[in-house]
Amino acid sequence: MPTIDLAQDGLRALNKTLQKAARDVAATQSNETDWTIENPKGSHAIAVGLDGPIEVTVAGSTGYYCAGMNKEASINVHGSAGPGVAENMMSGTVVIEGDASQYAGATGRGGLLVVKGNAASRCGISMKGIDIVVHGNIGHMSAFMAQSGTLVVCGDAGDALGDSLYEARLFVRGSVKSLGADCIKKEMRPEHIELLTDLLERAGSDAKPEEFTRYGSARQLYTFNIDNASSY
Amino acid sequence: MCGIVGLFLKDDSLSPQLGGMLSEMLVTMTDRGPDSAGIALYGASEGSSFKVTVQSDDPATGFNGLAAHLSAATGSPCRIEEKSTHAVISTDGDNAEKLVAHLRDAHSALRIMSTGDSMEIYKEVGLPKDVAARFNINQMSGTHGIGHTRMATESAVTTMGAHPFSTGADQCLVHNGSLSNHNSLRRRLRRNGVHIETENDTEVAAAYLTHRMNQGRNLGEALEDSLDDLDGFFTFVVGTKNGFGVLRDPIACKPAVMAETDQYVAFGSEYRALVSLPGIDTARVWEPEPANVYFWER
Numbered sequence: 001m002p003t004i005d006l007a008q009d010g011l012r013a014l015n016k017t018l019q020k021a022a023r024d025v026a027a028t029q030s031n032e033t034d035w036t037i038e039n040p041k042g043s044h045a046i047a048v049g050l051d052g053p054i055e056v057t058v059a060g061s062t063g064y065y066c067a068g069m070n071k072e073a074s075i076n077v078h079g080s081a082g083p084g085v086a087e088n089m090m091s092g093t094v095v096i097e098g099d100a101s102q103y104a105g106a107t108g109r110g111g112l113l114v115v116k117g118n119a120a121s122r123c124g125i126s127m128k129g130i131d132i133v134v135h136g137n138i139g140h141m142s143a144f145m146a147q148s149g150t151l152v153v154c155g156d157a158g159d160a161l162g163d164s165l166y167e168a169r170l171f172v173r174g175s176v177k178s179l180g181a182d183c184i185k186k187e188m189r190p191e192h193i194e195l196l197t198d199l200l201e202r203a204g205s206d207a208k209p210e211e212f213t214r215y216g217s218a219r220q221l222y223t224f225n226i227d228n229a230s231s232y
Numbered sequence: 233m234c235g236i237v238g239l240f241l242k243d244d245s246l247s248p249q250l251g252g253m254l255s256e257m258l259v260t261m262t263d264r265g266p267d268s269a270g271i272a273l274y275g276a277s278e279g280s281s282f283k284v285t286v287q288s289d290d291p292a293t294g295f296n297g298l299a300a301h302l303s304a305a306t307g308s309p310c311r312i313e314e315k316s317t318h319a320v321i322s323t324d325g326d327n328a329e330k331l332v333a334h335l336r337d338a339h340s341a342l343r344i345m346s347t348g349d350s351m352e353i354y355k356e357v358g359l360p361k362d363v364a365a366r367f368n369i370n371q372m373s374g375t376h377g378i379g380h381t382r383m384a385t386e387s388a389v390t391t392m393g394a395h396p397f398s399t400g401a402d403q404c405l406v407h408n409g410s411l412s413n414h415n416s417l418r419r420r421l422r423r424n425g426v427h428i429e430t431e432n433d434t435e436v437a438a439a440y441l442t443h444r445m446n447q448g449r450n451l452g453e454a455l456e457d458s459l460d461d462l463d464g465f466f467t468f469v470v471g472t473k474n475g476f477g478v479l480r481d482p483i484a485c486k487p488a489v490m491a492e493t494d495q496y497v498a499f500g501s502e503y504r505a506l507v508s509l510p511g512i513d514t515a516r517v518w519e520p521e522p523a524n525v526y527f528w529e530r
Binding site: 041042043061063064080082083099101102120121139140 | 482484485487489502503504505506507517518519521522
């Protein structure tokens with residue numbers, strides 16, 4: 001299992017090596033699938049742009065934009081992640097063992113992001129198909145303009161959850177400080193329990209699907225209407 | 233952008249390393265703002281001594297014979313310790329007002345960086361590593377300190393536009409963000425007799441807190457008040473003689489990470505500023521909540 005020491009090799013070499021490894025494994029030209037990164041020390045842009053089924057373990061906390069644009073790879077951060085973790089993820093899995101800073105999973109199009117601690121503000125902002133499971137709480141303005149995908153919060157949500165929401169599905173187990181414009185509480189149907197059961201299991205959470213409340217779009221603000229001016 | 237670091241020691245055995253630890257933290261934040269850098273350090277106060285840190289663009293002339301001149305002009309002995317473009321003038325506490333007034337009236341070429349019993353401020357245009365080296369910051373000891381590296385937005389890149397800003401004895405503030413109502417607030421504060429030196433937005437925030445504290449509020453309460461009166465983006469780290477405070481605006485776009493152990497409380501714009509601190513791997517590390525005042529006192 002290869003190990004890359006970021007303190008020795010530097011960021012560009014690290015990402016170049018991992019990107020090549022991911023491509024090679026995807027093209028079945030290599031079976032070197034397990035990689036470990038040592039001494040991340042809050043560095044920016046660790047393990048970004050991977051395009052292939054490799055598994056990366058980051059031994060420590062990361063700075064801005066870890067695991068950005070991820071495709072197929074599994075990235076596990078054994079620490080906390082800075083702003084913009086798993087931004088614009090396409091597929092694959094990113095697991096943060098600690099907390100995630102603001103805009104975790106922003107604009108994500110697919111894959112699964114798991115935050116085992118808390119996520120700060122703007123979690124899942126403008127998400128477009130990603131699934132996000134946060135074991136703890138999330139901050140304000142989360143799922144702002146979220147278009148599709150699922151955000152599951154096992155703890156509490158901050159102010160203005162789901163403001164200007166499109167078709168993303170939001171599930172919160174604890175309290176919601178306030179709902180954003182056009183976000184409303186919705187009924188839990190059997191298909192939602194089924195969806196939650198699968199996501200919670202994949203995210204390693206033992207929370208019960210029945211304990212969650214579903215929130216979604218009231219679909220009143222989709223197109224501009226002058227009568228809604230005060231709500232925008 | 234801008235980068236902020238702060239360190240508030242609980243364990244006095246770390247005091248001799250305060251300047252070294254803060255310098256290292258600040259240098260790590262260089263790429264968040266390379267325009268200017270500054271550090272405020274709170275050392276042990278010596279008896280009834282009062283300190284004024286001044287800056288001169290021409291230290292060879294500006295500081296020449298200054299101690300003797302100030303002693304004669306104020307009628308009390310003044311000592312001076314030169315450090316590059318800065319000099320720390322020490323005098324008896326009873327002579328404080330006279331000294332500051334005389335410096336303002338008769339030495340307008342000297343810029344007053346800070347006044348107080350324990351705080352000294354060193355700031356200049358340039359990179360954190362150069363500013364720290366110029367003033368030998370890593371040799372300095374103390375109880376707490378705050379550092380800032382600036383990417384200028386609201387006013388020019390000058391020594392006086394660098395952070396930390398000090399608007400009251402032993403008080404300082406650093407800021408990441410920009411305030412949008414600083415002009416009107418500056419006018420309001422000036423009408424109330426508050427002295428504000430520059431056109432910089434951050435100085436207004438510092439002056440606002442000083443004004444509130446002069447009205448009897450403590451640092452924590454003054455920070456609470458600022459949530460109502462300041463409009464804009466901010467992460468503030470503030471210092472007083474015995475206190476250390478942190479506040480983020482309710483939107484909280486500007487990053488902030490804190491760490492606490494039995495030995496210290498530390499602040500960094502990013503986690504990487506904290507990675508060299510002793511015991512960081514087992515420290516409690518968290519992101520300060522928006523619109524929540526964090527405040528420690530020794």
